[in-house]
């Protein structure tokens with residue numbers, strides 16, 4: 001039975017830093033918000049505060065599973081994450097219980113696309129090594145062939161995954177004089193013509209890409225997809241960029257590919273684990289640019305994500321479909 005969202009209802013907010021506009025929106029529509037105070041979120045605090053709530057606003061990559069749903073209780077009506085990726089959510093458990101689950105794709109695409117292009121350039125043009133050489137007093141501009149990098153112009157740009165983020169990158173690159181845009185997904189995207197992009201096999205993507213950008217969800221099928229066998233088929237001059245999830249990449253194999261010269265460079269916004277320990281061997285490599293998973297870390301995008309998650313919940317509380325249902 002549908003219920004107006006103006007009727008009072010309780011929402012657990014799993015993180016104290018959820019932007020105020022989202023909290024105000026929920027409160028303006030009758031929500032009593034129960035805000036967890038621990039950073040990072042403490043499972044103990046969540047489990048203590050979640051019993052009896054009508055909705056859960058999940059704002060961190062903590063496992064979201066049967067334990068939380070059981071603790072919430074049978075009155076729970078819906079859950080929304082404040083993230084696009086939901087690899088930390090036990091989606092089958094939601095399906096089994098028929099609990100609506102929302103997430104926040106779409107609004108993340110622009111900030112992640114900007115960052116991906118930043119990584120393509122930073123890795124392809126030795127930003128990390130260049131800075132390190134200055135610190136080591138090894139600035140060798142007297143050598144004409146010093147710090148030679150890879151240009152985006154005339155390059156084949158390959159995407160693993162061709163959803164909103166890849167398409168936002170492809171859209172930006174339309175004016176960069178690239179040679180070709182290729183992508184690999186299970187099935188061809190009907191709108192690929194809008195980006196002059198060509199659907200290819202995984203092997204072709206590996207073999208032909210000068211820049212290979214990973215922007216696909218982490219699933220059982222994509223886990224460890226980029227391993228020694230995959231890197232072995234890539235061009236020695238290729239630049240590998242991952243803005244999706246660290247789990248798509250076999251990191252020891254990537255390390256080997258970067259140290260052996262099997263590929264030219266990598267730019268990573270995501271790693272396994274996160275946070276990446278300070279002594280991780282990838283951090284020692286001059287040809288690897290690593291960021292601390294900050295693709296969506298702009299105020300604009302964070303607020304958009306927070307409002308979308310709130311609206312997912314409000315819709316479900318009114319008995320309407322969520323704006324971005326996760327299943």
Ligand SMILES: O=C(O)[C@H](O)CO
Pocket residue numbers: 082083084085086108244295296
């Ligand atoms: O999944 C997402 O929304 C991005 O990775 C940012 O966390």
